Amino acid sequence: MPEQIKKTLYLLVIHTLLITVALSCIFPFVWMINSSLKPNSEFIQDHGFELPDKVNFQNYIYTFTKGNLGTYFLNSILYTFLTVIAIVIISSLAGYGISRLQFRGKNFIFYMILAAMMIPIPAAFVPLYVLLKSVGLLNTRIGYILAMVNVGLSLSIYLYKTFFDQLPKDLEESARIDGCGKLRIWWHVMFPLAKPATGVVVIFNALNVWNELILALVILSNKGLMPLQVGLLKFSQSSVGLTQYTTLMAALTVAALPIIIIYLIMQKHIIKGMTAGATVG
Amino acid sequence: MNRKEQLINFSFVFPALAIFSFFYIIPFFYTFWLSLHKASSTNVLDLNFVGVRNFKDIFSVQIFAALAGILGISLIVFAFKNKFKKLSSKRKKSLAKTLQIITIAAGGAFLVYSIGAFLNISKQALSFSPDLQWWNSVRRSFYITLWGLTFQNCLAFLLALGVDRAARTGKYYRVIFFLLPVLGEVIIGLLLRIMLSHYPGVFNHLLESIGLGQWAQNWLGKDMALTTLAVSHCWRGFGYGFIILLAGLQTIPEQLYEAAKIDGANALHRFTKITIPMLIPIIFLVIILTILGTVQIIGLPMALTRGGPAGRTTVSVLRIFEDLNNSHVGYASAEGLILGLILVTLSFSLLKISKKIKS
Numbered sequence: 001m002p003e004q005i006k007k008t009l010y011l012l013v014i015h016t017l018l019i020t021v022a023l024s025c026i027f028p029f030v031w032m033i034n035s036s037l038k039p040n041s042e043f044i045q046d047h048g049f050e051l052p053d054k055v056n057f058q059n060y061i062y063t064f065t066k067g068n069l070g071t072y073f074l075n076s077i078l079y080t081f082l083t084v085i086a087i088v089i090i091s092s093l094a095g096y097g098i099s100r101l102q103f104r105g106k107n108f109i110f111y112m113i114l115a116a117m118m119i120p121i122p123a124a125f126v127p128l129y130v131l132l133k134s135v136g137l138l139n140t141r142i143g144y145i146l147a148m149v150n151v152g153l154s155l156s157i158y159l160y161k162t163f164f165d166q167l168p169k170d171l172e173e174s175a176r177i178d179g180c181g182k183l184r185i186w187w188h189v190m191f192p193l194a195k196p197a198t199g200v201v202v203i204f205n206a207l208n209v210w211n212e213l214i215l216a217l218v219i220l221s222n223k224g225l226m227p228l229q230v231g232l233l234k235f236s237q238s239s240v241g242l243t244q245y246t247t248l249m250a251a252l253t254v255a256a257l258p259i260i261i262i263y264l265i266m267q268k269h270i271i272k273g274m275t276a277g278a279t280v281g
Numbered sequence: 282m283n284r285k286e287q288l289i290n291f292s293f294v295f296p297a298l299a300i301f302s303f304f305y306i307i308p309f310f311y312t313f314w315l316s317l318h319k320a321s322s323t324n325v326l327d328l329n330f331v332g333v334r335n336f337k338d339i340f341s342v343q344i345f346a347a348l349a350g351i352l353g354i355s356l357i358v359f360a361f362k363n364k365f366k367k368l369s370s371k372r373k374k375s376l377a378k379t380l381q382i383i384t385i386a387a388g389g390a391f392l393v394y395s396i397g398a399f400l401n402i403s404k405q406a407l408s409f410s411p412d413l414q415w416w417n418s419v420r421r422s423f424y425i426t427l428w429g430l431t432f433q434n435c436l437a438f439l440l441a442l443g444v445d446r447a448a449r450t451g452k453y454y455r456v457i458f459f460l461l462p463v464l465g466e467v468i469i470g471l472l473l474r475i476m477l478s479h480y481p482g483v484f485n486h487l488l489e490s491i492g493l494g495q496w497a498q499n500w501l502g503k504d505m506a507l508t509t510l511a512v513s514h515c516w517r518g519f520g521y522g523f524i525i526l527l528a529g530l531q532t533i534p535e536q537l538y539e540a541a542k543i544d545g546a547n548a549l550h551r552f553t554k555i556t557i558p559m560l561i562p563i564i565f566l567v568i569i570l571t572i573l574g575t576v577q578i579i580g581l582p583m584a585l586t587r588g589g590p591a592g593r594t595t596v597s598v599l600r601i602f603e604d605l606n607n608s609h610v611g612y613a614s615a616e617g618l619i620l621g622l623i624l625v626t627l628s629f630s631l632l633k634i635s636k637k638i639k640s
Contacts, residue, residue, distance in 0.1 A: 011446075011447065014446060015443075015447065017443060018440060018443050018450075021436070021440060021458070022453075022454060024516070025457050025458060025461055026457060026460075028472055028473075028476065031476075031483075032472055043481070044481045047482070047483045047486045047487075048483060049486075049487075049490075090296045090297050090300065091297060093293045093294070093297070094294045094296070096293060097290060097291075097293030101290035101293060102287075103287045103288075103291045104287065104291075106294075109294060109298060112301075112306070113301070116301070116305055119621070119625060120577065120621055120624045120625065120628075121308075121309060121617060121621050122576070122577050122597070122598050122617050122620045122621055122624065123598070123601045123613055123616060123617020123620070123621070124305075124309075125602075125605070126312065126601065126613045126614050126617055127307075127312045127614060128308050129610070130315065130325055130326065131303075131307065131311060133325065133326060134326055146300060146304060147304055149304075150301060150303075150304030150305055153300060153301055154301070154305075157297060182289065182290070182293070211465035211466065211467075211580075213467055213579065213580045213583070214580070214598075214602065229465055229467045229580070232467050232468065232584075233467055233471075233583065233584060236471050236474070236584070237587075245475050248475065249472075249475065252468050252471055255465070255467075255468055256464055259465075260464070263460060263463050264456070267455075267456045267459070270463060271455060271459050271524060274459070274462070274463070274521075274524075275521070275525060275528065
């Protein structure tokens with residue numbers, strides 16, 4: 001049965017490759033969590049490859065009390081939450097307007113939004129910095145949130161618009177006959193129907209805001225306003241972050257674990273949302 | 282439709298348009314304006330008009346003059362071929378004529394400027410001095426992109442093919458491979474910084490313990506840092522390409538393969554005659570996404586190396602960020618424009634190529 005052997009061998013090679021890469025993706029995080037539970041001196045001796053002699057949460061306590069991680073964490077939650085809500089409302093309104101309502105310049109606005117998705121401006125943060133500074137929004141929460149709303153806006157409008165285009169018009173018609181205004185049709189009929197689109201928009205933007213670095217770095221210089229990514233970067237450059245490896249790893253664990261857990265619970269939706277977002281853009 | 286209704290309809294788009302205008306459209310045009318200015322070192326809002334000096338500093342006077350000349354000539358050629366004719370109906374004939382004349386005039390102006398600049402250079406004997414720090418940072422970005430296009434995409438493709446075949450366990454691999462793109466660049470970068478840095482040398486220790494001790498080296502040292510950064514980026518980013526390619530592979534109908542099998546095509550034949558042609562649009566999509574994503578990386582180098590040692594991993598956007606930090610806003614804008622133009626040209630020509638292959 002040479003054919004059978006050949007096939008088995010083939011599968012063996014495939015799985016070896018897959019498992020090796022998969023291990024390389026998982027191992028660093030297991031290693032990170034393991035190391036974060038030991039004192040630095042122990043880590044330097046065993047390089048984090050052995051289980052801790054005695055589990056201790058000293059590093060975690062430090063990251064929250066001295067490392068300011070709690071503030072960064074809450075900031076990130078606040079920014080993500082507000083930005084995503086704003087994006088969902090604003091972009092579904094706009095998507096509905098572009099898909100169903102008539103007004104002058106509609107197509108122009110839509111093409112502009114499309115063009116914005118296709119033209120990269122690698123240095124967009126430079127003019128934004130100057131503009132925000134000149135209107136006094138630099139180093140404010142609202143400035144950062146608005147900037148992040150803008151980052152996710154064009155893609156989300158596009159997603160909503162294409163979704164609304166595919167919906168049949170009957171439901172709206174009957175609502176209109178019942179005397180609903182346009183705003184109420186949007187809120188009571190269209191928005192609930194658009195749940196799949198909302199799911200993609202929420203997931204894509206939430207991860208985008210949570211992981212965003214450069215705009216936060218440019219806009220926010222006050223430590224109390226910084227989100228987690230910038231906070232981690234600052235912490236890693238402090239004297240503790242540079243020398244106490246296990247403390248830094250505790251901070252990284254605090255930042256990574258919630259995302260990993262949410263990801264494992266919602267992996268199907270997250271993978272779908274992220275790829276939908278990436279391929280449209 | 283009356284005015285009032287128009288206004289009501291428009292108000293649905295208004296919030297989006299307001300934010301979009303202030304945070305995208307105005308900055309977009311403001312970049313061009315800023316790139317012609319130099320800010321004072323104490324206050325970035327105090328801008329002085331310097332014309333095209335930032336571009337001259339970046340390109341060097343000689344190359345800038347040559348570029349202006351090329352632009353002038355191509356504008357004139359474009360106008361004389363009269364591409365505008367296609368655009369216009371009979372009614373717009375006069376508009377086409379005006380556009381043609383304006384283009385010729387602009388091209389002529391660029392050409393005259395270019396010739397003048399060259400005469401001036403030879404008079405003043407200016408030495409050739411492009412901004413090497415900037416161009417080196419661009420070179421580094423593209424070096425990493427090269428790794429992304431080859432190593433990262435081949436890995437993604439190989440893994441996608443593997444998972445496509447091993448259908449039963451595919452779900453778990455998908456979850457695992459996509460974990461890294463979901464986690465932020467900063468987390469991955471800092472984790473790798475601890476693993477790879479010379480002290481305590483975790484990765485080197487790992488290599489020794491599996492008998493590859495001769496490979497151990499200073500991964501973040503000045504010889505290796507850029508390659509380490511590139512490979513780290515590939516490792517973090519292959520999940521995107523993997524998911525997109527896998528989705529593409531699974532849309533190819535199984536019957537095609539079976540029909541080919543009956544016709545006696547071997548595995549390699551099936552791969553080159555069915556898989557690749559069916560996937561061409563998706564492969565190009567992945568290539569474009571890789572280029573756009575990799576040339577503009579900033580989070581990973583910032584966390585992993587902070588551009589060091591001695592600027593060896595300062596990639597282009599990091600360079601722009603540093604210029605902004607030194608309040609060289611005008612210069613940073615000019616750099617951003619040049620990089621953006623390179624990216625737009627690249628991605629649009631790739632789109633064109635992919636369309637040509639398709640037809």
